Amino acid sequence: MKFTRRNVLGLLAAGAFSLGVAAVCAPKPASAATLDEIKSNGTIKVGMLVDFPPFGLMNTDGKPDGYDADVAKLLAKNLGVKLDLVPVTGPNRIPYLLSGQVDVLVASLGITEERAKRVTFSEPYAGISIAVFGLSDVDMSSAEKLSGHTIGVARASTQDTAITKIAPEGAKIQRFDDDASAVQALLSGQVEAIGASNTVIAQIEKAAGDRFNEKFGLSQQVQGIAVHPGTKDLLASVNSFLDKVKADGELDKIHQKWLNAPLPKFVQDAR
Missing domain, CATH: 3.40.190.10 (Periplasmic binding protein-like II)
Structure with missing residues (x-):
């Protein structure tokens, strides 16, 4: 196979961050949905990137797909609710969560000390x-x-x-x-x-x-599912879900599907 720059750019759609995306202004703050409210509504709104393959992308049908989408689908199934995937960008993903536009972020969000001052992280579900x-x-x-x-x-x-x-x-x-x-x-x-x-x-x-x-x-660097600060029941449910899909191999299957490799040990063992 002859590798040209065009070929490589296509190849690296699976590994490159999309930079320079303009931040989208978030609406006025809204209260965070609790676990009970999510179950009562019958839908969980999950924010995810669609410009960071293979974690988040738009498929040929124009729908959000990728590693994060598959994790979000399993999470919704575990909670017994429908899934509403909401595309976000790197700059606006945390504002979307804090403003109540989404209930959780499964958005390739690296767990850092600075971000943990604004959102509450689950245990890791992925890592780079x-x-x-x-x-x-x-x-x-x-x-x-x-x-x-x-x-x-x-x-x-x-x-x-x-x-x-x-x-x-x-x-x-x-x-x-x-x-x-x-x-x-x-x-x-x-x-x-x-x-x-x-x-x-x-x-x-x-x-x-x-x-x-x-x-x-x-x-x-490990990535976590982010929830609004103070939603302790939702956080506990997310962590319980992650423990389950790590133990039964479902998370590893998703990692194998999208990254052609086992779930890294530093993610599997993280708590």
Whole structure:
């Protein structure tokens, strides 16, 4: 398969954040729906991104789909209610929750200390890891072994920061404008490895087979389902649901479906 920049951009639709999306003004604050109210209404409104494949996307029928959509479907089924998927953007997803436009967020929201001041997070249901990924027949299994090799990264990205911090003398870091350019450089042989997220890695593996493999991890971030602060019964129900789908393998099936890999251990074991 000949990899052109157009092909790579299509490939990386599954690993790239959509940046520069204008924030949408939220309406006047509204009270948060309780678990009882959601069940009484018979519907749960779930906010999700539709511009962050494979976690959130619009399918060929013009409907929200992806990892987060499948998790939301299971959550609604577990609660015994209908599902109303509400597309949100990165900037407006928390305002949508706080204003009552959605009841919960299953929106690839990384659990951070700053966000936890505004919303209440469930236990993790997904996670993004950053790793060094490169030619299978080249030993780059530790930071020290990067010496003498060329590693590509998206300029000013998380992986750029991580690799710059650990790169030994003799390692060459080649910076590109975006992930698509870095991946194209790897596929064309311009670099021997790249720093990439597990979402990007999964898509490369689908296209390139065992030509490349993961060398070692750099960082991890878990994602949680967000609820409005103070909705303790709803939070408890969401956490109970996540415990169930982790234990019975349903969450792993969703991860295998969309990321072509098992649910990461750091997500499976998180509480």
